[in-house]
Amino acid sequence: xxxxxxxTFSREVRSLQPQDSKTLRFYCCGPTVYGPAHIxxxxxxxxxxxxxxxxxxxxxxxxxxRNITDVDDKTIRQSQEENRALSDFTAAWxxxxxxxxxxxxxxxxxxxxxxxxxxxEQIDLISRLIDKGHAYRTDDGSVYFDVRSFPAYGKLSRxxxxxxxxxxVDREQSDEYDRASAADFALWKAAxxxxxxxxxxxxxxxxxxxxxxxxxxxxxxxxxxxxxxxSGGVDLxxxxxENEIAQSxxxxxxxFAHHWLHIAHLTVEGRKMSKSLGNLYTLxxxxxxxxxxxxxxxxxISGSYRQPLNFTxxxxxxxxxxxxxxxxxxxRLGGDTEIHSTGKGDFGPFAPVFEALTxxxxxxxxxxxxxxxxxxIIAKAEAEELSPTETKAASKGLSLVLQxxxxxxxxxxxxxxxxxxxxxxxxxxxxxxxxxxxQNRNWELADKLRDQIREAGWTVLDNPxxxxxxxxxxxxxxxxxxx
RNA sequence: GGCGAGGUAGCCAAGUGGUAAGGCCGGGCUCUGCAAAAGCUCUAUCGCGGGUUCGAUUCCCGCCCUCGCCUCCA
Numbered sequence: 195x196x197x198x199x200x201x202t203f204s205r206e207v208r209s210l211q212p213q214d215s216k217t218l219r220f221y222c223c224g225p226t227v228y229g230p231a232h233i234x235x236x237x238x239x240x241x242x243x244x245x246x247x248x249x250x251x252x253x254x255x256x257x258x259x260r261n262i263t264d265v266d267d268k269t270i271r272q273s274q275e276e277n278r279a280l281s282d283f284t285a286a287w288x289x290x291x292x293x294x295x296x297x298x299x300x301x302x303x304x305x306x307x308x309x310x311x312x313x314x315e316q317i318d319l320i321s322r323l324i325d326k327g328h329a330y331r332t333d334d335g336s337v338y339f340d341v342r343s344f345p346a347y348g349k350l351s352r353x354x355x356x357x358x359x360x361x362x363v364d365r366e367q368s369d370e371y372d373r374a375s376a377a378d379f380a381l382w383k384a385a386x387x388x389x390x391x392x393x394x395x396x397x398x399x400x401x402x403x404x405x406x407x408x409x410x411x412x413x414x415x416x417x418x419x420x421x422x423x424x425s426g427g428v429d430l431x432x433x434x435x436e437n438e439i440a441q442s443x444x445x446x447x448x449x450f451a452h453h454w455l456h457i458a459h460l461t462v463e464g465r466k467m468s469k470s471l472g473n474l475y476t477l478x479x480x481x482x483x484x485x486x487x488x489x490x491x492x493x494x495i496s497g498s499y500r501q502p503l504n505f506t507x508x509x510x511x512x513x514x515x516x517x518x519x520x521x522x523x524x525x526r527l528g529g530d531t532e533i534h535s536t537g538k539g540d541f542g543p544f545a546p547v548f549e550a551l552t553x554x555x556x557x558x559x560x561x562x563x564x565x566x567x568x569x570x571i572i573a574k575a576e577a578e579e580l581s582p583t584e585t586k587a588a589s590k591g592l593s594l595v596l597q598x599x600x601x602x603x604x605x606x607x608x609x610x611x612x613x614x615x616x617x618x619x620x621x622x623x624x625x626x627x628x629x630x631x632x633q634n635r636n637w638e639l640a641d642k643l644r645d646q647i648r649e650a651g652w653t654v655l656d657n658p659x660x661x662x663x664x665x666x667x668x669x670x671x672x673x674x675x676x677x
Numbered sequence: 678g679g680c681g682a683g684g685u686a687g688c689c690a691a692g693u694g695g696u697a698a699g700g701c702c703g704g705g706c707u708c709u710g711c712a713a714a715a716g717c718u719c720u721a722u723c724g725c726g727g728g729u730u731c732g733a734u735u736c737c738c739g740c741c742c743u744c745g746c747c748u749c750c751a
């Protein structure tokens with residue numbers, strides 16, 4: 195395996211190797227399930243997915259753990275407001291999250307632990323910290339991590355202690371929990387009246403876990419006390435990951451994660467996403483505008499994960515075009531019928547694409563190379579300068595490379611016969627008739643039938659060997675809706 | 678204020694100490710009964726000012742501007 199990857203901790207690009215030289219074990223901070231995830235969240239998950247695919251295609255096995263945060267301020271507050279049981283509430287949003295992930299072609303993690311299902315592990319970890327003098331209980335029954343007991347605190351985000359503790363005064367006032375030092379953070383929060391029934395028994399009384407502790411406990415349980423890589427969005431560097439390091443390493447004395455991967459944020463039309471700006475989009479929002487999840491995936495990988503990426507509806511439209519184009523190449527090369535479960539294999543002429551991915555997951559470079567290599571190959575194919583062997587190699591390489599990128603293109607064969615979708619049989623019948631008319635060079639009838647199909651709300655697109663049908667809206671819906 | 682990232686064609690976005698990938702849009706062309714696709718092709722000297730160098734967009738300094746994080750937001 196030869197993947198080099200930027201590491202937030204050392205701040206350099208380092209070669210990544212599984213510690214046991216077989217299985218790369220990594221943890222991803224998952225979603226808080228209190229609403230639909232937005233496209234910015236998915237940038238992180240998509241990049242983590244690419245990471246995994248590249249590792250696996252490089253010949254290493256993976257163990258991928260991504261948690262579900264189903265107990266915290268937001269889930270509790272929101273479920274209370276809606277008068278729903280917390281578990282029902284989070285189960286529904288978890289299901290929605292899974293649907294979105296599937297639509298985006300994300301490989302499911304090997305383990306997807308939930309925070310409420312790991313309370314014993316969290317309580318145990320907190321106890322260890324108290325025993326070692328790294329945590330203390332307050333009068334109200336909460337437990338805090340004592341930042342001063344862990345001198346290395348701040349090493350990931352490189353904040354000197356002085357900076358950590360200044361500027362805390364305002365917030366401390368509004369915080370209902372009392373703590374010894376402003377930088378200390380909650381491991382266990384005592385139950386409050388507005389938590390409703392959402393509290394659990396602990397040695398320190400009724401309450402619930404703090405946010406950070408769940409990831410430490412679950413990562414350790416499913417990956418061991420020391421594992422290969424941890425990742426999340428950049429905003430998690432501080433405080434979340436900093437706190438995870440503190441808790442975990444204070445408890446175990448071992449290096450928590452050996453490599454830290456952080457994905458930069460997505461901006462929308464040049465601005466930070468926020469509810470007040472009304473530019474927080476979900477997959478559903480994009481679908482309403484006629485865009486597919488794969489188009490979004492393409493956009494999300496069109497920039498370097500280390501740089502903020504500017505999402506625009508123009509780029510979504512561009513993605514649609516590019517995907518169509520690549521799909522056509524696939525068809526022209528005859529398609530690749532073999533299944534490549536792990537993405538391992540001979541990339542043939544597309545090897546440089548994969549190579550770009552192993553260089554710090556350079557997805558934009560990979561896409562660039564994919565286009566230039568693909569174009570050349572198709573030109574040769576058109577000129578009939580491609581031998582059957584070369585065609586096969588190109589077809590397989592293209593298929594493998596697309597798999598590494600997680601891009602699933604619509605099967606052109608399905609589009610031609612249009613039997614896999616919800617096209618009405620009547621429309622399909624008309625289109626079939628029209629195809630026959632065209633074969634007989636009966637242009638008059640063909641044009642008439644096309645008009646009829648259009649009246650039924652469908653656009654018919656001719657191919658040399660068949661036809662495709664598209665609803666009229668989606669065929670024309672790619673203008674920029676932003677004002 | 679602290680820490681960090683960045684300013685590359687109309688838009689999105691890579692990259693390199695030796696005169697800039699790719700995609701979209703736009704122009705030209707080919708093919709196509711029409712329409713749509715598809716294929717080919719054209720379009721930038723890299724925020725500003727210095728410095729180092731034979732040579733900088735790429736390294737250093739200064740300036741201008743944008744953005745992120747700074748306690749629970751991917």
